[in-house]
Amino acid sequence: MRTQIIGLIQDVLPKYDNVKEGGHGKDHIIDVIEKSYNMAIEFNENPEVCCVAALFHDIGLLTNSRAVHHIASAIYVLEHAKFLKRYFKEDEIYKIYSAVLEHRSGYNGEYTSMISKIVSDADRSTNIYKMISRSYDYNKSKGYDEDKIYNEVYTHLKEKYYERRYKFLSSELQKELNDAREILKNEEEFKRYYKEITSCK
Numbered sequence: 001m002r003t004q005i006i007g008l009i010q011d012v013l014p015k016y017d018n019v020k021e022g023g024h025g026k027d028h029i030i031d032v033i034e035k036s037y038n039m040a041i042e043f044n045e046n047p048e049v050c051c052v053a054a055l056f057h058d059i060g061l062l063t064n065s066r067a068v069h070h071i072a073s074a075i076y077v078l079e080h081a082k083f084l085k086r087y088f089k090e091d092e093i094y095k096i097y098s099a100v101l102e103h104r105s106g107y108n109g110e111y112t113s114m115i116s117k118i119v120s121d122a123d124r125s126t127n128i129y130k131m132i133s134r135s136y137d138y139n140k141s142k143g144y145d146e147d148k149i150y151n152e153v154y155t156h157l158k159e160k161y162y163e164r165r166y167k168f169l170s171s172e173l174q175k176e177l178n179d180a181r182e183i184l185k186n187e188e189e190f191k192r193y194y195k196e197i198t199s200c201k
C-alpha cells in the first residue's frame with residue numbers, strides 16, 4: 001500500500017468522529033477497511049481501491065440520514081474525483097464510486113465490480129459480538145431505555161440475519177455468520193452474549 005493512501009485514510013478517518021448515529025463511527029470504518037484489505041488480497045483485487053471505497057462508504061452519514069447516505073457518499077466521491085485522480089486511474093475511481101453506492105444491505109442489483117461485493121461483504125456484521133455491539137450503540141444513540149434497546153436489538157438482528165440468504169465471498173465470514181445465526185435462534189443463548197457484551201458499555 002502506498003504511503004499516500006495510508007495518509008489519505010488517516011486524514012479522512014477523524015471525520016467519522018462527527019457521525020451522530022451509533023455503530024457507524026471510526027471503529028466501524030476501520031473494521032470495514034481491514035476486512036476489505038484482507039479480501040482484496042485473498043481474491044486478487046486492488047487493496048488500495050478496496051480500502052479507499054471502504055473509507056468513503058459511510059461518509060454521507062455526516063450530512064444525510066441513513067436512508068440516503070449511500071447516495072450522499074457516492075456524490076462525495078464524485079465531488080472529490082479530481083483529487084482522487086492524484087492516486088487512481090479513472091476506472092478505479094468509478095469502481096470506488098460504484099462500491100460506495102452499492103454497499104447497502106438492501107441493494108438488490110448487480111454489483112458493478114468485485115470491489116462493490118468486497119465492500120458490501122466487509123460492511124456486514126458477521127460476528128455476534130460486533131452485531132450486538134453496533135446495534136446496541138445505534139439504539140442507545142436514539143435515546144431508548146435498556147428494555148427497549150434489548151427488544152430492538154434482538155428483533156432487528158433476528159430479522160436481518162436469521163433467514164436471509166446472502167452468500168459471502170469469504171468462507172471465514174460465512175462461517176462466522178452461520179455461528180451467529182445459531183445463537184440468534186436461541187433467545188436464552190443470545191441473552192448470555194447480550195449481557196456479556198453490553199455489561200462493558
Ligand SMILES: [Fe+2]
Pocket residue numbers: 028032057058123
Ligand atoms: Fe458501513
